[in-house]
Amino acid sequence: MSGDHVTRPWGAWAVLDEGPGYKVKRITVHPEHRLSYQTHAHRAEHWTVVSGRATCVIDGSTLVVRPGESVRVDIGQAHRIANDGEELLVLIEVQLGAYCEEDDICRLHDDYGRDAVPQ
Numbered sequence: 263m264s265g266d267h268v269t270r271p272w273g274a275w276a277v278l279d280e281g282p283g284y285k286v287k288r289i290t291v292h293p294e295h296r297l298s299y300q301t302h303a304h305r306a307e308h309w310t311v312v313s314g315r316a317t318c319v320i321d322g323s324t325l326v327v328r329p330g331e332s333v334r335v336d337i338g339q340a341h342r343i344a345n346d347g348e349e350l351l352v353l354i355e356v357q358l359g360a361y362c363e364e365d366d367i368c369r370l371h372d373d374y375g376r377d378a379v380p381q
Contacts, residue, residue: 271374272297273345278354285362289343291316291351296344298372305359305366307335309343314351317344340370 266277272295279286291297291314299319309316310332318325318333319342327333335341337359345351369376 270297271295273351275355280362283358283360283362285357287355287357289351289353289355291343291345291353293345293348293350296373297342298367298369298376299340299342300370301338301340301368302359302366303338303368304361305357306337307341308356308358309333309335310354310356312352312354314345314349314353315347316351316353317346318342319344 268275273289273291275287275289277285278288289309296317309318309327311327311329313329316327318327319340320333320335321339321341325333343351343353
């Protein structure tokens with residue numbers, strides 16, 4: 263287990279477990295914040311909401327995901343998670359793919375000035 267914990271302008275993430283072909287993160291998103299609209303070339307993601315309400319945009323379609331519900335993002339799909347509510351959003355993200363590192367992010371739009379930059 264990696265134990266990485268990273269703070270971002272929108273909230274934070276922590277690696278809970280990882281191994282060949284997968285990584286599991288706990289992601290928190292502050293109220294009225296959202297992550298980058300982004301794609302990944304090497305991994306799919308599966309998000310399960312633990313608390314709060316996630317507004318998810320996947321390839322331009324918006325859906326609201328509540329505690330106990332989940333959504334899948336396939337490799338190459340543009341996606342974003344937003345917290346439009348007033349309570350902290352907590353979700354578990356399972357990444358599946360040949361490469362699950364942070365530099366497999368292509369930002370299409372970012373509220374914090376990190377547009378179109380692999381991270």
